[in-house]
Amino acid sequence: MSGERSDESALPGFDDMVQGPTGRALREWPEPPPLSGHGPARIIALCNQKGGVGKTTTTISLGAALADYGRRTLVIDFDPQGALSAGLGMPSHDVVTIYDLLLGKEKDARKAVQATKTKGLDLIPANIDLSAAEVHLVNEVAREQILARVLAPVVDDYDVILIDCQPSLGLLTVNALTAAHGVLIPLECEYFALRGVALLVETIDKVRDRLNPAVQLDGILATMYDARTLHSREVLERVVEVFGEKVLETVIGRTVKFPDATVAGAPITSFAPDHPAAAAYRQLARELIARGQVA
Numbered sequence: 245m246s247g248e249r250s251d252e253s254a255l256p257g258f259d260d261m262v263q264g265p266t267g268r269a270l271r272e273w274p275e276p277p278p279l280s281g282h283g284p285a286r287i288i289a290l291c292n293q294k295g296g297v298g299k300t301t302t303t304i305s306l307g308a309a310l311a312d313y314g315r316r317t318l319v320i321d322f323d324p325q326g327a328l329s330a331g332l333g334m335p336s337h338d339v340v341t342i343y344d345l346l347l348g349k350e351k352d353a354r355k356a357v358q359a360t361k362t363k364g365l366d367l368i369p370a371n372i373d374l375s376a377a378e379v380h381l382v383n384e385v386a387r388e389q390i391l392a393r394v395l396a397p398v399v400d401d402y403d404v405i406l407i408d409c410q411p412s413l414g415l416l417t418v419n420a421l422t423a424a425h426g427v428l429i430p431l432e433c434e435y436f437a438l439r440g441v442a443l444l445v446e447t448i449d450k451v452r453d454r455l456n457p458a459v460q461l462d463g464i465l466a467t468m469y470d471a472r473t474l475h476s477r478e479v480l481e482r483v484v485e486v487f488g489e490k491v492l493e494t495v496i497g498r499t500v501k502f503p504d505a506t507v508a509g510a511p512i513t514s515f516a517p518d519h520p521a522a523a524a525y526r527q528l529a530r531e532l533i534a535r536g537q538v539a
């Protein structure tokens with residue numbers, strides 16, 4: 245994989261680089277080169293069964309940043325709360341949703357795709373109907389593979405597909421893990437952050453063994469980091485101790501700009517492009533591209 249950093253101490257100027265919050269060098273990841281062609285997409289599931297850790301915010305902001313770098317990006321609302329659809333200011337009622345695709349009420353995934361206000365960023369929405377999906381799908385043949393099948397016809401249209409999972413490890417999340425090439429785990433920098441992560445990693449391992457040998461843990465993303473508190477720094481230190489290189493160098497700070505952007509129904513990258521929070525998500529996009537996890 246490109247971007248392996250095991251030899252980074254050998255890089256010239258390493259000692260002069262500023263130390264970032266994860267204790268490693270805080271680097272400016274290179275400006276991504278333009279792509280000569282598009283697709284097939286790498287599918288990344290944003291997962292954490294803990295609620296309110298920044299899954300939806302990361303899906304929106306990272307998706308918009310990748311689109312701004314010329315990567316064709318599809319984001320999938322896979323949570324009956326429909327927060328991703330709302331956060332992008334897009335309708336989720338009286339439109340074709342991911343629920344219609346999962347249940348085969350609509351056969352063509354393209355019919356569910358909506359273009360957002362950000363160029364190159366498309367959405368498949370969800371609404372509260374999705375909460376009934378698990379009950380309907382539980383008796384289906386190959387019930388874990390339904391999302392992978394639904395997405396197959398659009399994979400070639402995109403460079404990356406991000407799935408915003410709901411806070412649970414139920415059948416929908418297992419479908420997301422089965423469809424995915426990679427998993428990104430947003431982790432809020434607070435005391436109980438690591439609780440439940442072992443179970444999540446175990447679930448990913450089971451899906452890899454039984455359903456989807458290709459799925460990898462792409463990285464752990466620390467969110468809502470507050471550099472002013474010892475607490476945030478201690479939690480991040482512990483996360484790095486446990487997960488080492490899996491912890492992404494990019495760390496997302498805590499700021500009220502995110503809820504503000506949600507109210508405005510716009511990604512942070514267009515709501516407040518000059519804010520450090522927008523810069524952080526552009527940095528995350530560059531890091532994932534440099535690591536080879538996005539084209």
Ligand SMILES: Nc1ncnc2c1ncn2[C@@H]1O[C@H](COP(=O)(O)OP(=O)(O)OP(=O)(O)O)[C@@H](O)[C@H]1O
Nearest residue numbers: 295296297298299300301411468497498499502503
């Ligand atoms: N870096 C941040 N700083 C401050 N607030 C944030 C940050 N990231 C997200 N938030 C806010 O925290 C709340 C939860 O974030 P978000 O909805 O992205 O989490 P989630 O993991 O998707 O939640 P759920 O599990 O309910 O789907 C939202 O109000 C969001 O605006």
Ligand SMILES: [Mg+2]
Nearest residue numbers: 299300323327
């Ligand atoms: Mg969410």
